[in-house]
Every structure is written in structure tokens, then in C-alpha cells.
Amino acid sequence: MEIHAAQTSAxxxxxxxxxxxxxxxxxxxxxxxAQDDEFGSRSINPMELYxxxxxxAQGSFSLRMFHRSWGIMLIQANISAPCTxxxxxxxxxxxxxxxxxxxxVVGITSIxxxxxxxxxxxxxxxxLSPNSTIVVGGHVAAIPGVDHMIDADHIVRGxxxxxxxxxxxxxxxxxxxxxxxxxxxxxxIMGIRVPDRKGSTAATIIPSVGCPMGCNFCTTSxxxxxxxxxxNFFETGDELYDVMCRMEKDLKVRSFxxxxxxxxxxxxxxxxxxxxxxxxxxxxxxxxxxxANAIRKYTMQELVELxxxxxxxxxESPQATYNKLQGTQTQELTRELREHGIRVQGSTxxxxxxxxxxxxxxxxxxxxxxxxxxxxxxxxxPVPGTPLYQQMLEQGRMLSGVDYADVHGQFKFNFKHAAISxxxxxxxxxxxxxxxFEINGPSLYRISRTxxxxxxxxxxxxxxxxxxxxxxxxxRLSGVYGSALxxxxxxxxxxxxxxxxxxxxxxxxxxxESGIFSRFMPAVLGPVFLWTTRREExxxxxxxxxxxxxxxxxxxxxxx
Ligand code: B12
Ligand code: SF4
Numbered sequence: 001m002e003i004h005a006a007q008t009s010a011x012x013x014x015x016x017x018x019x020x021x022x023x024x025x026x027x028x029x030x031x032x033x034a035q036d037d038e039f040g041s042r043s044i045n046p047m048e049l050y051x052x053x054x055x056x057a058q059g060s061f062s063l064r065m066f067h068r069s070w071g072i073m074l075i076q077a078n079i080s081a082p083c084t085x086x087x088x089x090x091x092x093x094x095x096x097x098x099x100x101x102x103x104x105v106v107g108i109t110s111i112x113x114x115x116x117x118x119x120x121x122x123x124x125x126x127x128l129s130p131n132s133t134i135v136v137g138g139h140v141a142a143i144p145g146v147d148h149m150i151d152a153d154h155i156v157r158g159x160x161x162x163x164x165x166x167x168x169x170x171x172x173x174x175x176x177x178x179x180x181x182x183x184x185x186x187x188x189i190m191g192i193r194v195p196d197r198k199g200s201t202a203a204t205i206i207p208s209v210g211c212p213m214g215c216n217f218c219t220t221s222x223x224x225x226x227x228x229x230x231x232n233f234f235e236t237g238d239e240l241y242d243v244m245c246r247m248e249k250d251l252k253v254r255s256f257x258x259x260x261x262x263x264x265x266x267x268x269x270x271x272x273x274x275x276x277x278x279x280x281x282x283x284x285x286x287x288x289x290x291x292a293n294a295i296r297k298y299t300m301q302e303l304v305e306l307x308x309x310x311x312x313x314x315x316e317s318p319q320a321t322y323n324k325l326q327g328t329q330t331q332e333l334t335r336e337l338r339e340h341g342i343r344v345q346g347s348t349x350x351x352x353x354x355x356x357x358x359x360x361x362x363x364x365x366x367x368x369x370x371x372x373x374x375x376x377x378x379x380x381x382p383v384p385g386t387p388l389y390q391q392m393l394e395q396g397r398m399l400s401g402v403d404y405a406d407v408h409g410q411f412k413f414n415f416k417h418a419a420i421s422x423x424x425x426x427x428x429x430x431x432x433x434x435x436x437f438e439i440n441g442p443s444l445y446r447i448s449r450t451x452x453x454x455x456x457x458x459x460x461x462x463x464x465x466x467x468x469x470x471x472x473x474x475x476r477l478s479g480v481y482g483s484a485l486x487x488x489x490x491x492x493x494x495x496x497x498x499x500x501x502x503x504x505x506x507x508x509x510x511x512x513e514s515g516i517f518s519r520f521m522p523a524v525l526g527p528v529f530l531w532t533t534r535r536e537e538x539x540x541x542x543x544x545x546x547x548x549x550x551x552x553x554x555x556x557x558x559x560x
Pocket of ligand 1: 028033045046047048049050052053066067068069070071072074075107108109110111112113114135136137138139140142156158159160161163164206209218219220259261383408409410
């Protein structure tokens with residue numbers, strides 16, 4: 001295992017006098033999040049992955065769910081000191097926790113947009129728990145001069161497990177213990193909250209942080225060392241297999257969300273994992289992030305056998321020069337992946353250097369024509385800590401007076417673009433989301449289509465693990481998808497008539513492939529879904545937003 005020590009602002013590495021006996025609070029920044037306030041919350045920046053940056057224009061069809069703060073969960077699982085993780089507190093929750101327990105160390109995790117919340121939390125700690133040492137980690141640490149903006153004792157850049165272990169006098173090189181993480185919670189779509197049943201949601205696996213590709217705008221790559229660098233928690237396919245077996249048992253799951261910026265890049269590890277999966281007869285499915293050139297290192301059959309069922313990949317522009325796209329035709333690749341039952345989430349950047357008001361619509365149309373199951377659009381954003389930010393700074397192109405709370409790629413440019421104005425950047429971004437929805441329809445329809453294609457292709461496949469994976473999903477979901485399609489077909493008619501006809505055609509296909517029970521389900525469940533969908537549309541029109549619940553978890557805990 002290779003762990004690079006994180007840097008701190010102090011010259012000598014600090015340690016806490018109480019070592020492993022120190023009482024630690026690790027917390028995320030406070031909510032509520034999906035509202036405009038003086039602490040940098042923004043209604044357009046909710047704590048929901050899909051609704052924030054992927055399906056936000058899909059109305060009641062938007063996939064909504066919350067994800068825990070995995071960085072602090074990982075740190076908690078790897079220290080033996082008594083530790084509380086407080087996730088998504090409100091300010092009163094946070095104040096109460098500080099007053100009720102005497103913490104020696106309070107660690108805050110944050111990304112750049114939440115800087116003002118970190119400042120406020122440091123202020124609260126100084127006032128309510130003056131003896132606590134304040135440690136701040138996560139991407140917020142990349143802001144130049146952040147030590148003058150917040151009142152913290154230590155600001156940790158980069159990998160945090162090794163830092164915290166070292167700080168507490170523990171062995172920083174000890175093998176990393178992976179916490180049991182349920183990937184998402186409180187899933188909601190078409191106005192229905194999907195029950196959080198044990199085993200029904202994928203487990204999150206974090207094999208590494210960072211990415212060696214080092215694209216100039218990439219904040220995660222830069223934060224963990226940049227080009228050629230990354231931190232591996234699990235070096236080999238064997239180690240990964242063991243972790244996944246443990247998660248399978250603890251969480252009763254058979255699907256995994258692999259939180260690794262470029263999982264498929266490490267072919268040797270992935271192929272060893274496949275070997276072990278075959279030996280262990282594991283019919284697992286995996287959601288992974290991968291760049292197009294990494295995907296091309298595998299045959300479709302290898303990907304399918306590995307259980308890759310959902311792939312997040314950067315598409316960018318046909319004119320971009322990023323290494324990850326070289327030698328690949330992304331439209332052809334995404335089509336092929338979908339034909340093999342692999343859902344594709346494309347990611348497109350709006351406002352690249354060569355974009356102009358004259359060519360950007362065509363570039364967006366090109367992106368939309370990929371017809372991916374999901375599509376993320378993001379503004380080209382020089383984020384502190386990245387080579388792009390440095391370059392823009394040197395060229396005097398960073399705009400002054402832009403609040404960090406608005407530097408997240410879903411609002412407006414934070415730099416001077418050669419051809420596109422700040423206000424137009426938002427217009428083009430919003431148009432891209434709307435266009436994708438209008439042309440390609442709800443993502444729920446698209447993923448049902450990909451599942452059906454995969455099922456038809458692999459239902460008689462010789463490897464039983466692969467067959468079982470598609471069978472399992474088809475049996476579990478065909479009736480539900482059929483019913484959802486019934487409602488979608490009617491509701492989407494207002495947006496795009498021919499799209500609605502395609503949804504109908506897919507529903508008929510599902511009917512042919514479904515068992516008796518699932519075949520008749522849409523007649524009953526379809527109208528219910530249509531009613532909940534319309535009710536949700538009305539709620540959203542009234543400004544309804546969703547917030548994650550506050551979660552408190554204690555380990556190695558003894559009451560003081
Ligand atoms: C899951 C996730 C989310 C979840 C929320 C998670 C949460 N509870 O906060 C959701 C989906 C809701 C989300 C939302 C957003 N996210 Co987000 N998200 C991620 C994602 C995919 C994974 C994070 C993760 O768990 N990584 C794995 C862990 C192990 O790594 P880590 O968090 O960095 O933690 C390590 C170190 O940073 C450090 N560390 C972290 N915290 C602490 C604390 C202490 C005390 C110490 C010592 C160390 C330490 O130690 C950890 C272990 O090494 C990352 C991308 C990525 N690959 O990281 C983006 C990412 C963090 N998100 C990002 C952004 C911009 C957003 C959004 C603004 C959406 C958007 N427009 O893109 C919103 C903001 C929502 C809000 N209001 O705050 C950016 C942050 C950019 C930046 N430089 O600040 C990232 C990096 C994606 C990207 N490449 O642009 N996100
Ligand atoms: S391939 Fe993706 S994760 Fe890796 S550096 Fe480029 S943008 Fe970042």
C-alpha cells in the first residue's frame with residue numbers, strides 16, 4: 001500500500017498530546033443546503049448528486065438521493081481514538097454536539113463552495129468548545145490563503161487517513177480498513193420515495209483517491225498530487241475482492257459504487273478482481289468512473305463479466321485535446337456500451353477555450369447525440385489548486401468578486417472567457433440540460449432501455465454469473481419499469497410527442513419480456529405513478545426542496 005503523507009501548514013508535523021485517547025469529532029458542514037443564505041448555501045446547489053448536476057432539468061423525473069460524507073467515514077474507520085461522525089448537521093445540531101461532549105479535536109470536511117460554513121463552524125467551536133483543536137480537510141484546503149480566511153489550527157491538504165493517524169500517534173502505514181458504506185439514501189423519483197431496504201442500495205468502495213491523468217482543470221487529480229500521482233488504498237485485485245466480500249456480507253449487497261476517479265485505468269487490478277469473482281462465482285454489478293481511453297483497454301465482454309453496469313465517462317468536445325479521449329470515438333463507444341447493457345453517464349464541459357457563441361450549440365447537440373442514459377454538464381471552471389487556475393491567474397483572467405459559494409460549475413463562469421460572457425455561460429449550460437431532456441427523454445426511460453438491451457443480449461450467456469446479474473435486475477424491475485414507462489409516456493407527451501411514442505414502444509417491448517405478474521403490473525401501478533408524478537410537479541413548482549437527514553455515528557466510544 002502506498003500512502004503519501006498529507007501536507008499541513010506547519011513546518012513540523014504536529015501531534016496531539018493525548019494521542020489515541022483524544023476525543024475526536026468529524027463533521028460535515030451544516031445545512032440546510034438547498035436554499036440561498038448568508039453561509040453560502042444556494043438553492044441551485046443541493047446536496048443531491050443527480051439533481052444538482054445531472055438530471056436537474058428533468059422535473060419530477062429527476063433522480064434524487066443523498067450520499068454520505070465518505071472522507072470522514074474513512075478516517076473514522078481507521079483511527080482507534082473515540083470518534084463521532086456528525087453528517088449533515090444543522091447549526092443547532094452542531095452546537096448541541098459541541099456542548100454535550102468535550103472534544104479534543106474537531107475535524108471539519110468541506111469543499112470549496114462551503115468555505116463560509118467552515119468559517120462559521122470554526123467561530124462556533126472557539127466559542128462553545130474553546131479547548132478543541134480545529135482541523136480542516138477536504139478540497140476547501142486548496143484555496144490560496146485559506147489559513148487567513150478561517151480560524152483553524154491545522155489545514156490538511158491531500159489524503160486524510162494517514163494525516164489523522166500520524167497526528168494521533170497511530171501507524172500511518174497500517175492497512176486501510178474500509179468502512180461499510182451504503183452508497184445512497186432517501187432515493188426519490190416520480191414523487192415516490194424508494195424505501196431504504198438493507199441490500200437494495202449499492203455499497204460504496206473507495207479503492208483510491210486522485211487520478212494520474214492530470215487533466216488541467218481536474219480538482220481531484222490536483223488535490224492528491226496531480227499528473228502521475230494518486231493514493232491507492234487497495235493495491236491489488238485480491239485486496240479489493242476481500243473488501244467487497246466483506247461488504248457483501250455486512251450490507252447484504254451485490255452491487256458496488258466504486259469511488260475511484262479512473263477505476264479501469266488499473267487494468268491489472270481489475271483483471272485480477274475479475275479472476276477472483278469468477279472463482280468465487282460472484283454475480284456482482286459495479287458502477288465505475290473511467291476515462292474513454294481506459295475503457296478501450298477492455299473488450300465489451302470483459303467489462304460485462306466484470307459486472308460493469310454503469311459507467312461515468314467524460315465526453316467533452318470533439319475538438320478537445322485531453323489525453324483521456326485520444327484514439328476513441330465516444331459516440332460509437334457509448335452506443336456500444338449501451339447495447340451491452342452498460343448504462344452510460346456522459347459528462348460534458350461547457351465553455352472550453354475554443355467554444356464561441358457560434359459553435360457552442362453545435363457542440364451541445366454533439367454531446368446530446370450521444371444519447372447517454374444520464375448526462376452531466378459542467379461549466380469549464382478554473383478551481384483553486386488546479387493547473388488551469390494557476391494559468392488563468394497568471395493570464396489575469398480570474399474574475400474578482402466571485403463568491404466561492406458560486407464556484408461549482410453549475411452557475412456562471414468565474415473567469416474571463418475569450419468569447420462567451422459570464423451571463424451567457426449560464427444560458428448555454430441551462431440550455432444543454434433542457435436539450436438533453438427534450439431530445440433523449442427522462443433518464444429513467446433511458447436506463448430501462450439499456451437494461452432491456454443487456455438482458456436480451458446476455459440472458460442466455462454461458463457464464464451463469466452474468467446471466468444471473470441481468471435476470472436479477474430484470475425480475476426485480478421489469479414490472480416497476482413497465483409501470484413507470486406507462487406514466488412517463490403520458491407525462492412526457494407535453495415535452496416531446498415522438499419521445500413519448502418511443503417510451504410507449506419500449507413499454508411494449510418490456511411487456512413481451514416480462515413474466516405474467518410484471519406484465520399486468522403497469523395497469524395498476526402506472527396510474528398511481530402518474531398521480532405521484534403530477535403531484536411532485538406541483539410541489540416542485542411551489543419550490544419544494546429536499547435535505548439529507550442528520551446522522552450521528554460513534555466508534556470506540558466511552559462516555560466521558
Ligand atoms: C460524493 C460527492 C458529493 C456528494 C456529497 C458528499 C457530501 N456528503 O458532502 C454530493 C453528490 C451531494 C456532492 C455534491 C456536490 N459536490 Co461533490 N463530490 C463527491 C465525490 C464524487 C466523492 C467525494 C468522496 O467521498 N471522495 C472520496 C473521499 C475518500 O475523498 P475526500 O472526500 O476527498 O476525502 C479525503 C481527503 O480530502 C481528506 N479529507 C476530507 N475531509 C477531511 C477532513 C479532515 C478533518 C481531514 C484531516 C482530512 C479530510 O481525507 C480523505 C481521505 O483521504 C467528489 C469527487 C471525488 N472523487 O472525490 C465530488 C466533489 C467533492 N464534489 C464537488 C462539487 C463541486 C460538488 C457540488 C458543488 C456539485 C457540483 N456542482 O459539482 C455539490 C456541493 C453540494 C453542497 N451544497 O455542498 C467537487 C469539489 C471541488 C472543490 N475543489 O471543492 C468534487 C471534487 C468533484 C469534482 N471533481 O469537481 N458531492
Ligand atoms: S481523467 Fe477524469 S479524473 Fe482523471 S484527471 Fe482527467 S478529469 Fe480528472
